[in-house]
Amino acid sequence: MEAYVFSNLLVAALVVGGVVLARVVRRDRLWSEAMGELWRRRRGSILVVAAFVSIGLLDSVAWKGGSVVGDDLLASHEARTVVDRIFQGAKESSYSAPLASESFYGGEALADPGGHWLGTDLLGRDVLHRALKGVRVALLIGGLTSAIAIPLALLMGVGAGYFGGRFDDFVFFVMSTLASIPSLLLLIALIMALGRGTWQVCLALGITGWVGLCRVTRGETMKLRELDYVQASLALGVSHARIIVRHILPNLMHLVVITLVLLFSQLVLSEAILAYLGIGVSGSWGEMINQARNELSREPIIWWNISAAAAAMFTLLLAVNYVGDALRDVLDPRTLRETT
Amino acid sequence: MTAAIEVEGLSVSFPGPDGRQRVLEDVGFRIAAGEVLALVGESGSGKSITALACMRLVPKPGRIDTGRVALEGRELLPLSVPEMRSVRGAGLSMIFQEPMTSLSPVVTVGDQVAEAILLHESVSKRAARERVVALFESVGIPDAAARTNAYPHQLSGGLKQRVMIAMALSTRPRVLIADEPTTALDVTIQAQILELMRDLQRETGTAILLITHDLGIVNELADRVAVMYAGKIVERAPRRALLSDPRHPYTQGLLRSIPALARPGERLEEIPGVVPAPDDWPAGCRFSTRCAIAFDRCRAEVPAERALGPDRSSACFALEPEAGS
Amino acid sequence: MLAYVIRRLLYGGAVVLGVLGVLFVLFFQVASPDDIARRALGEKARADAIEQWKVNHGYDRPLWPWQDFDDNLFFHHYATMLSFDFGRSDVDDTPIARRIREGAGPSLSLTMPMFVMSLVVTIVLGLFVAFFRETYIDTAGVFLCVLGMSISILLYIIGGQFLIGKLLRWFPISGFDGDPSVIARFIALPVLIGILSNVGSNVRFYRTVFVEETGREYVRTARAKGAGEMRVMMRHVLRNSLIPILTQVVLAIPFLFTGSLLLESFFGIPGLGSLMIDAINQNDFATMRVMVFVLSLLFIGGQIATDLSYALADPRVRLE
Numbered sequence: 015m016e017a018y019v020f021s022n023l024l025v026a027a028l029v030v031g032g033v034v035l036a037r038v039v040r041r042d043r044l045w046s047e048a049m050g051e052l053w054r055r056r057r058g059s060i061l062v063v064a065a066f067v068s069i070g071l072l073d074s075v076a077w078k079g080g081s082v083v084g085d086d087l088l089a090s091h092e093a094r095t096v097v098d099r100i101f102q103g104a105k106e107s108s109y110s111a112p113l114a115s116e117s118f119y120g121g122e123a124l125a126d127p128g129g130h131w132l133g134t135d136l137l138g139r140d141v142l143h144r145a146l147k148g149v150r151v152a153l154l155i156g157g158l159t160s161a162i163a164i165p166l167a168l169l170m171g172v173g174a175g176y177f178g179g180r181f182d183d184f185v186f187f188v189m190s191t192l193a194s195i196p197s198l199l200l201l202i203a204l205i206m207a208l209g210r211g212t213w214q215v216c217l218a219l220g221i222t223g224w225v226g227l228c229r230v231t232r233g234e235t236m237k238l239r240e241l242d243y244v245q246a247s248l249a250l251g252v253s254h255a256r257i258i259v260r261h262i263l264p265n266l267m268h269l270v271v272i273t274l275v276l277l278f279s280q281l282v283l284s285e286a287i288l289a290y291l292g293i294g295v296s297g298s299w300g301e302m303i304n305q306a307r308n309e310l311s312r313e314p315i316i317w318w319n320i321s322a323a324a325a326a327m328f329t330l331l332l333a334v335n336y337v338g339d340a341l342r343d344v345l346d347p348r349t350l351r352e353t354t
Numbered sequence: 355m356t357a358a359i360e361v362e363g364l365s366v367s368f369p370g371p372d373g374r375q376r377v378l379e380d381v382g383f384r385i386a387a388g389e390v391l392a393l394v395g396e397s398g399s400g401k402s403i404t405a406l407a408c409m410r411l412v413p414k415p416g417r418i419d420t421g422r423v424a425l426e427g428r429e430l431l432p433l434s435v436p437e438m439r440s441v442r443g444a445g446l447s448m449i450f451q452e453p454m455t456s457l458s459p460v461v462t463v464g465d466q467v468a469e470a471i472l473l474h475e476s477v478s479k480r481a482a483r484e485r486v487v488a489l490f491e492s493v494g495i496p497d498a499a500a501r502t503n504a505y506p507h508q509l510s511g512g513l514k515q516r517v518m519i520a521m522a523l524s525t526r527p528r529v530l531i532a533d534e535p536t537t538a539l540d541v542t543i544q545a546q547i548l549e550l551m552r553d554l555q556r557e558t559g560t561a562i563l564l565i566t567h568d569l570g571i572v573n574e575l576a577d578r579v580a581v582m583y584a585g586k587i588v589e590r591a592p593r594r595a596l597l598s599d600p601r602h603p604y605t606q607g608l609l610r611s612i613p614a615l616a617r618p619g620e621r622l623e624e625i626p627g628v629v630p631a632p633d634d635w636p637a638g639c640r641f642s643t644r645c646a647i648a649f650d651r652c653r654a655e656v657p658a659e660r661a662l663g664p665d666r667s668s669a670c671f672a673l674e675p676e677a678g679s
Numbered sequence: 680m681l682a683y684v685i686r687r688l689l690y691g692g693a694v695v696l697g698v699l700g701v702l703f704v705l706f707f708q709v710a711s712p713d714d715i716a717r718r719a720l721g722e723k724a725r726a727d728a729i730e731q732w733k734v735n736h737g738y739d740r741p742l743w744p745w746q747d748f749d750d751n752l753f754f755h756h757y758a759t760m761l762s763f764d765f766g767r768s769d770v771d772d773t774p775i776a777r778r779i780r781e782g783a784g785p786s787l788s789l790t791m792p793m794f795v796m797s798l799v800v801t802i803v804l805g806l807f808v809a810f811f812r813e814t815y816i817d818t819a820g821v822f823l824c825v826l827g828m829s830i831s832i833l834l835y836i837i838g839g840q841f842l843i844g845k846l847l848r849w850f851p852i853s854g855f856d857g858d859p860s861v862i863a864r865f866i867a868l869p870v871l872i873g874i875l876s877n878v879g880s881n882v883r884f885y886r887t888v889f890v891e892e893t894g895r896e897y898v899r900t901a902r903a904k905g906a907g908e909m910r911v912m913m914r915h916v917l918r919n920s921l922i923p924i925l926t927q928v929v930l931a932i933p934f935l936f937t938g939s940l941l942l943e944s945f946f947g948i949p950g951l952g953s954l955m956i957d958a959i960n961q962n963d964f965a966t967m968r969v970m971v972f973v974l975s976l977l978f979i980g981g982q983i984a985t986d987l988s989y990a991l992a993d994p995r996v997r998l999e
Contacts, residue, residue, distance in 0.1 A: 190690075191697035194979045196933035198940065199971045202959055203702070206967060207709040279829060286831045287941065291959055303833055310841045324834050331829035339825055411902055414813065436907070443905035450903075455896040459995055460918045470904045505994040521904070 018076040018093035025074045048344045056340045062333035066149050072096040073150040097146050106130070106138035112318050133318040136305070145322040148299040152330060155216060155285050155295060156278040162220030163277075164270060167227035172262060174228075175235025176254070185232065189225050197222040201284065205293045212295045215288065219281055227273045231266055238262050268345035275338035279331040286327070299323040356427040357384040358561035359408070359446070359529045364421030366400075366407050368632075375632045376419070378403055379585045385529065388559040392566060392576035392593070394608075398629045399582040401565045405531045408563070409448055410438050426528055444474040447522035451534040453514035457506040463514075464502025467521045474525050489520040494550055512543035516550065523554060530555075531563045536571065548574050569612060573597060578665070581605050584630060584640035587659065589668040602668045603645045639671070647672050684987060691983045696757070698975045703756050706968050712738035712752075718962045719769055736769060736965070760972055768958075769965040778954055778966070779973065785855060786950030789866055789942060790935045793873040798928065801878055805885025810912055812890050821886065827879020832938065836945045839872040853947035869942040877934055881927065888923045892916045921992035929985040936974055 039045045053060060076093040106125055109118035115127030124130075132141040174185035192200065204218035238244060238261065247257050282299075289300030290307075302323035309316035366378040378400045385391045395401045406412050408423050410430065423430045425445050430438065450456045457466060467489065468482040477485075483502065490498035493516040506514060515535060522530055532551070536544040552575055555562055564575055572579055572593065579596045581589040581604065589602035600606045607625040627644040630636065636643050642652040649671070657669045706715075715738070716729040724732075733739040740752045759766060765775040808820040843849050850868040892898070893916055901911050936952075943952035951970065958966040990996045 187693070187697060190694050191701060194694050194698055194982065195701065195971060195975045196936045196978055198933065198937040199955075199974060200701075202955075203705050203967060203971055206959065206962065206964065207705040283831050286833055287937070290833055290941065290944075291956065293959070300831075300833070303831070303837070307833075307837055310837065311845065320837065324831075327831060328829055328834075332826060335825045335829050336822075339821075409903060411899065439905045439907055441905070442903055448903045450896065450900065452896060456900045458897040458901070458915050458919060460921075460993060461915075469901075469906070473905045507995050518900075521900075 016093070018078075021074050021076065025071055028071070052337070052340055052344045055344070056337050059333040059336040059340075062329065063337060066330050066333070067153065069097065069146055070150040070153040073098075073147055097143070097150075101140055101143040105140075106134045108134070108136060108138050109316060110134045110138075112141075118316070132322045135302075135319050141318055141322045144297075144302060145299070145326045147297055148302065148323065148326060149330070151295055151298040152282050152285075152327070154212070155219070155298070156281050158213070158216040159219040159223060159281050160274055160277065162217060163224040163227065164274065166220070167224040168231055168263075168266070168270070170224075171228040171231030172235050172258060172266070175232040176239055176258060176262065178236075182232075185228070189228055192222070193225050198284070198287065201288065202291065202293070205288070210293050215285065215293070215295050219284060223277060223281065227270070227277075230269055230273065234266055234269060235262055238265055272338065272342050272345060275334060275341055279335050279338075282327065282331060299327040303327075357424075358387045358389070358426060359563070360384045360422075360424045361404075361408065362422050364404065364407055364423065365419040366403050366412055366416055367419050368416045370633050372633070374417075377416070377585055377632045378407065381421070381582075381585075381587055383580055383587070383590070385561045385563060387528070387561055388555075390555060390562040390564055390575055390577045392564045392572045392579045393582060394566060394569065394572055394579055395582035396567055396629050398584075398631065400585040401567075401582050402533055404582075405448065405533050405563065405565055408531060409442055409446060411442075411448075440474065443470050443522075443527075444525045445527055446529050446531070447525065447527040448531040448533065449515070449518045449522045449535050451537050453511050453518055453538065456518060457514060459506055462503050462505055463509065463517045464504075467502075467517065467524055470521045470524045485524065486520070489524055490517075493517075493520045493523075493554070494546075495520075510543075511539050512546065515539060515543075515547055519547075519550065519554070523558065523560070526558065527560060529561045529563065531565070533565045534567070535564075537566075537568070544571075551575060569597070569608065570614070581608070584635055585632065586640060586669065588641065588670070590659070591666045595666060601662060601666070601673055602670050603647055603672070604641050607644075639669075680990065683990070687983055687986055691979050694979055695761075695976065698979075699757055699760055699972065702968055702971060703753060706964050707738075707742055707752055707756070710964065711742075712736075715769060715962075715964050737766065760969075765969045766965060768963050770958075770961045770963040775966055775969045779951065779969070782949065782951040782954045784950075785857060785948050786939055786943065786952060788857070788862060789869055789873070789948060789950065790939050792866065793870050793938065794931075794935055796870070797874045797877065797881070797931070800874060801881035802885055802924065804878070804882045805889055806912060806917070808882065808886045809889035809893065809916075810908065812886075812893070817886075821883065824879040824883040824886070827875075828883065830876075830879075832876040832941060835872050835876040836941060839868065839875070840945065843868060843871075853945065855946070855948040865946075865948070869946045869948065873938045873942055876938065877931070881931070884927055885920075885924070888920050889916055892919050895919075922989055925985050925988055925992060929982055932978055932981045936978075 039049060073095045076095040076098070078093050080094070080099065106117065107122075110116070110124055110130060110133050111118055112131060112133040113128055114124065114130070114133065116123055118133075130140050130142070132145065135141055135144065170185045170188075174182040195203075200222050201218050204221060205214060208214040208218060241261075244257060244261050247261065285294050285298055286300030286303060288294040289298055290304045292304075294300050294304075300323075303320055306316075306319035306323065309319055361384075362382040364378060364381040365376060367374040367376045369375070381400070381404055383391060383393075393401045393404060403412065403416070407418055407421075408430070410418070410423075412418060418431065421431070425441065428441075430441060430446075433441070457463065461469075464483065464486050467486045468479065471477065471482040471485060472479070475482075486502055487499050490501060495501050495513060495516050501509075501513075506517075509517065519535075535551070536547050539547060548571060551562070554560070562575075564571070566572060576593045578590070578592050580587050581596075581602065583604050589596070589600070589605050591601075596605065597609065600609050604625070607623070610623040611625065613622060625644055630640065630643065636653065638654045639645070639648070639652040639657050642648040645652065651671050655671075657671050657674075659667045659669045660674055661667045662673060712733050713729060716732045717724060720728055720732055730739065737755065738752065740750050740755060741747045742752045744751050744753050758764075763776070765779070767774055768778070804820075808817055811817050811820075840852050845852065850864060852868075855865045856862060889912070893911070897919075898911055898915060901915050906914075939950060940952035940955055942948070943950045944956050947953075951974075954966065955970050957963070958970065
């Protein structure tokens with residue numbers, strides 16, 4: 015199966031999954047109240063995040079063929095996404111300023127005068143186009159890494175907290191060991207060993223990222239296990255699996271959600287640093303910033319490349335962090351369970 | 355003669371979904387020097403907020419809307435913040451319900467009690483320390499001198515509460531507010547603490563505002579009783595009179611539901627329904643929704659407190675001389 | 680108490696062994712000595728050149744003890760690392776230990792001031808914002824913190840260099856001179872940027888801790904005694920917050936490493952960070968291995984020190 019077909023199916027699956035999740039949340043009173051409260055407090059940021067997610071999804075739906083501008087025959091044989099198709103404008107040869115009609119060095123007429131809202135980069139690519147494509151990469155980094163880190167953390171954390179004993183000793187030791195290596199160094203070491211590439215980076219980020227969530231789930235599971243209704247279930251002979259699924263996991267979900275959201279910005283920022291070191295994911299904002307880092311020292315300065323990437327990254331992360339902050343307050347168990 | 359503490363028309367509100375919500379409405383009482391007034395009610399009746407309001411420690415975003423609080427004639431509500439601070443812990447002290455969490459875990463109990471003294475009197479640290487040892491002895495803490503260097507987690511609940519009492523009485527306050535001082539303690543320790551409070555109170559002549567939901571404690575310690583329901587005082591009487599001859603339907607219901615007073619084999623009576631939350635208070639008498647003898651006037655008007663005799667009053671239309679139907 | 684110290688040290692030792700194990704797996708199993716040789720000599724190197732290279736670097740043994748108990752890379756790795764016999768770089772054969780010694784000074788001149796000043800600044804700001812909780816100052820402060828957290832450190836560096844180095848010309852953009860009389864000029868900007876880049880998340884954290892402590896019941900008791908807000912914050916809240924503060928301090932140590940990595944690279948400071956970046960770019964596995972080990976050791980040491988200091992800070996821990 016070609017990559018773009020897989021990507022299309024994944025998008026479809028995500029959309030369906032999102033709808034199902036929304037219905038599950040709506041049926042749970044506490045969660046739907048919490049989400050309503052979150053919407054009230056952070057309408058703006060949620061909309062910003064939604065906009066970015068939409069762009070990311072649009073950039074993940076691709077197909078071949080269709081109209082092409084100019085004589086770029088190669089393009090019609092590649093799978094191009096919705097976002098790609100919006101930017102049908104021809105490529106320039108090198109730098110041009112935003113909305114310019116002539117190239118930055120040399121002043122030649124451009125193929126698409128005024129059509130590059132944020133200018134073009136060293137290779138003549140439209141900067142706005144690249145910035146928007148970076149959205150998908152950022153979401154991919156966050157999503158894929160979380161898909162690796164969260165199941166791992168839950169498995170180890172719940173297992174350690176619930177069953178205790180030797181398994182707990184083992185998990186605790188593994189956590190301590192991994193946590194003792196400064197995460198950037200571990201990241202670098204992992205990527206040097208695994209090689210460079212998107213899934214390698216996400217795997218490395220996952221390996222460095224699961225420990226934090228694991229620690230929290232382990233502690234929380236230990237507390238939950240001592241609760242009266244869990245003890246009662248055990249006394250009644252309910253199997254461990256049922257107890258974990260019915261009593262423990264649902265009460266961990268708020269922690270998982272909060273961690274997911276707050277981890278996201280950490281992951282994107284980490285990837286930016288990796289990009290600077292040359293071992294990031296291609297097409298990311300970090301890569302853009304890295305490539306553009308010397309442009310500010312030119313005379314006259316070229317500012318649009320780095321500003322676009324910086325602005326895009328900053329906007330998404332600020333919105334996500336702002337929502338995550340409120341999410342932490344809203345999902346605080348002390349407010350989830352009402353007290354007199 | 356001026357009362358040790360006098361409260362009049364005290365009202366406190368908190369912001370709610372539909373604007374500000376009263377949680378205390380027109381509460382007032384007087385306590386003479388050396389007297390113990392028990393403020394009785396269920397959770398949610400507003401008794402703790404009353405105590406905090408007297409200390410001007412109502413947690414934000416709550417606010418004292420109206421009323422006055424006078425300590426030996428001195429008005430407390432108009433005082434500036436630094437002035438009020440000099441009253442707190444000196445003229446007016448408070449002890450709380452949870453001795454476990456009411457003491458700072460990282461400071462020795464001796465230092466915490468000494469802090470109470472040093473905040474209000476200019477004595478040397480050594481002099482304060484010596485007083486702390488003496489105080490510990492007077493509240494019955496064994497091995498007092500050594501105990502001053504202990505940390506709260508090293509002491510039992512009962513000992514911690516004794517420390518709290520020592521701290522509250524260290525500055526010889528005129529009035530002590532005790533908010534459910536024994537609720538978090540074992541029954542046997544409860545008895546000891548109550549006895550301690552009774553002895554100290556007799557010795558020092560401190561007036562006490564005792565907040566509790568336990569009528570047994572009322573019987574042990576109180577001189578007079580005021581019963582609160584849903585933010586208002588509904589009945590006042592001397593202790594014996596209240597316990598043997600309650601007049602307000604709510605007080606009667608409370609007394610009927612005490613297991614200790616029931617005969618074996620009798621069903622315990624309960625007051626049907628639950629205490630309404632502040633945003634759910636009925637128009638008219640707040641108790642009307644659960645009262646067995648409520649009539650139309652009860653549901654329409656709020657009854658005012660009327661005297662029922664010397665030193666007794668109640669807020670109930672059924673008790674008024676011209677009780678209508 | 681002594682038993683606790685000993686247990687903690689022993690566990691730290693076990694973790695060190697675990698870290699060495701992870702490093703071994705990553706640098707010898709996942710990327711085998713043959714891979715490393717090929718990366719150093721080029722893809723088309725001849726088999727005997729690869730073998731010779733492996734002999735020169737001590738990689739010509741079998742990997743695991745069960746392959747040859749007397750002479751294997753696993754034991755060799757542990758033995759050399761634990762005895763601080765760091766060997767030579769995979770790339771240019773220079774002794775790694777010497778490079779570390781040379782790089783330590785410049786790195787410390789950057790990280791020490793950053794660490795201390797960051798701690799002071801963020802705690803003071805955290806107290807300040809917590810003191811004014813629920814007011815406009817608090818809301819604005821929290822927003823600024825979240826803002827600060829959302830900006831990549833790369834942008835802080837690039838922006839800082841651009842603004843202060845190029846536009847305002849207060850400090851040199853890069854370069855380093857270890858001479859004590861002039862060193863301040865060169866580290867001022869990187870230290871400043873380093874502090875700024877993590878002020879956001881730290882102040883946010885401390886604010887939360889202080890506000891939470893302020894809501895506790897012993898604070899209510901202190902107020903009922905007549906203590907003022909300042910006294911409450913300084914004497915009660917701060918002292919009770921020492922444990923979360925210490926925890927955060929430990930968690931901040933890796934960021935010192937990260938920060939110094941990038942700052943040294945951008946500002947041309949010849950410290951351990953630059954050493955690491957060179958190692959990454961040149962695929963110098965040996966140097967990378969040693970650097971990760973040394974820094975992890977420091978980190979573990981920091982964690983143990985913090986755990987022990989919990990006992991000093993909180994009497995409940997001490998008297999177990």
